[in-house]
């Protein structure tokens with residue numbers, strides 16, 4: 353498996369900066385400020401990877417208020433979007449004034465099934481380049497296998513920290529000899545999105561995030577994203593063999 357290195361990311365610096373400025377302009381139109389889920393550099397990482405892959409269908413697993421759905425739609429305006437989250441079924445029973453603003457995409461399909469039980473293989477087969485984004489806090493290796501079984505080669509994972517979090521991550525599996533060998537068999541390319549600025553933060557009172565950033569400029573147009581730089585969730589792109 354090819355792992356994208358810091359030097360590889362450094363080579364992408366001009367493209368990253370150009371795309372980041374584009375993304376900063378997109379973010380001016382955001383439907384609300386996200387609190388739980390992708391934000392700041394992590395929201396950009398999702399946008400970046402989707403634009404790199406140019407998927408024709410996106411399966412989103414873990415929707416919550418729909419901020420990532422909005423990012424997906426902005427990054428891939430013509431893609432078919434399939435959304436999975438038990439929250440969708442629960443909405444009639446929730447006090448939505450406590451949930452706050454949500455984004456639901458009128459062109460997306462919201463499914464009631466769990467991703468692993470749905471007809472994802474059938475849906476993916478109708479698309480030239482399907483991609484799945486997992487932000488559901490479930491163990492990542494089983495999710496990777498489910499994507500493979502569905503015929504989906506392009507995967508983006510949120511929350512892939514080596515320290516672990518609410519679930520077992522690929523970064524943890526890469527440290528263990530048997531699962532590392534398995535990942536090597538399954539994965540062709542592996543890219544953890546880097547910190548663009550230095551971070552040393554305690555998130556959600558439990559997760560220490562300490563990273564040396566790429567020292568991107570702090571300009572007025574990038575200030576909003578810079579201010580959210582602590583929300584670094586190791587967004588990771590995986591291309592299966």
Ligand SMILES: C[S@@+](CC[C@H](N)C(=O)[O-])C[C@H]1O[C@@H](n2cnc3c(N)ncnc32)[C@H](O)[C@@H]1O
Nearest residue numbers: 389390413414415416419420436437439487488
């Ligand atoms: C961190 S939130 C998602 C945030 C969203 N992606 C964003 O960035 O705005 C995690 C969501 O995963 C959902 N979830 C938990 N288990 C799930 C499952 N098996 N399938 C799909 N979604 C699940 C939860 O209901 C919750 O809404």
